[in-house]
Amino acid sequence: MSLKYALYTGCTARESTPELLKSTLAVAKKLDIELVLLDEASCCGASHLQDFDDFLSLVLNARNICYAEMLELPMITICNTCQLNTALTKKRLDENPELKERVNEKLGEVGLEYKGSVSVRHFLYALIEDYGLDNLRKKVVKPLSQFNIAPFYGCHNIRPSELHHFTNSTKESAYNPTSLDELIEALEGNSVDYEHKNKCCGFHVDLQAPKTANRLSGNALVDAIDNDADMMVTPCPLCHLNLDVKQHAASREVGRDINLPVLHLPQLIGLALGCTPEEVGIQHNVTEVNIV
């Protein structure tokens, strides 16, 4: 099996979560997946640019997809919010020829054209749908069997479900998601069932309403701990910033001592596949990962 993708890294993986890019590349190497980095891509606007200028946000996201189209490779993302913005752009353009034409008029001025010819999926779903969890299970050299791992799905990979069902062949339920749980089980870890696994971390109001953000992150962390989690895993670097980097603030807001290691999805996979902690960038995690 040879899999090849165009990787849209998003900005976070190149700045505040370098461990995400590092571990993604490490996992791809272990699984013989070829990744071509889309260095021409711009920021997706993180669901904020659209509040200011929706059309500009569409044009920029369409441009990013163009570069995957030129490589004729399926595009993958490693950030839930990148996934949301990119896939939402694709859906809106694919379903609305008039809008697509307006966007292409602008792209044409720099010699580009959005066609709608490639898929856009989060790495999590590409792994499940293309590589397969059974094949992944066979590659596990360090089973995670002694750990209770709390999956934190992050909003933008599961809601709105209509969008994600358009994008993924996995028909994840927004109310009862299972993909991350299944992935944890494939790595032989024990997935923790807790109410907040499909809830919001509050990242998008970090600046203007930090109390809200800290409260939501804190509630999720506490819920995981109360259900015996040894660690948490998330497919989204923005969730990771709130749950890991800002764990102290969340802890203060909810008035509970919280000390829960939070791993990026590819960090967890990488460790199970036999990467060293350093190879998956554990040294960059703020809340100490004392279990590896």
Added chain:
Amino acid sequence: MEKQKVTINVFRFNAETDYLPHYDKFEIEVSKEEVVLDVLNRIKWEYDGSFTYRRSCRHGICGSCAIKVNGRSTLACKERMIDMIELFGTELTFDPVSKNRAVKDMVVDKSDFWKKHDSIIPYLVADIDEHPESENIVPPNEAEQIDEADYCIQCGCCYYACPVVNEANEDYLGPAALVKAYRFNADVRDGAKKERLKIVDKLGKGVWDCVKCYECTEACPKELDPMSKITKLHNQLFQEEVVQKNVASRHAVGFKKSIEKHGILDEGMLVAYSEGCAVFKHIPEALAMWKKGKIVMPWEMPKSKKLDEIKKLIKISSTAKF
């Protein structure tokens, strides 16, 4: 499936007499035609006449029958039992849309919901000619701008699914009131657009407090996508030049500035630009990040390839001003 046996745990509480709620368990055989409301009716008619819930139209119009099934906001008269069984299995839990607001069983006190609804000028403000000579016609393309927001039945499914309202900030207006604000703001006959925008622009209660979780979009039984209406309100704030210059609006605009400069986002610059002088409060956090190699120094800031192309696209595609 013709018939299916289900176990339903039903929240029971009477604010007048009970200190704490409890759950009653019912084993019920449901058929494939039945909706959740049919089961509520059967519990009342066949098992316990004191069981209390709201319903009226049975046609998804009155908006009174919302409850939560296994934590999911559900319009009882619209949702089929077999779909709930497919989603959650044969052990189901019926709760009121908000346990904190429970009055009796499924009935909740919706006063905060209505208070917020009332606060956004939820009616058309227009000078009406009392003796018109012809009908006041709104052409289809103008009516379409309302984007079905006028289909909202005020059921509250979105409101009670919103984590900001329910877990973090009870002052937040929430999705239903914002959908209503959009409904009148998008109405070409209305004259109170700016006034409404000033209300939804307020930090602590308006659009900037939405965490963009899409719970409302997922929950709305009329498929109105409340979250997209909130985005449109944001857009109107800039278009109508009502938006206050503050950390939230600068944050949205900051993305454009950063993309213009680097293609990708300059995280540090975004925080500094959004916060202004208040950026200093982020120093302890920034220090912790720096120690872990999570801060890129300005002189090391990566740039997208073909930055000129991005700059040109921004120049020719921008539609908003700040």
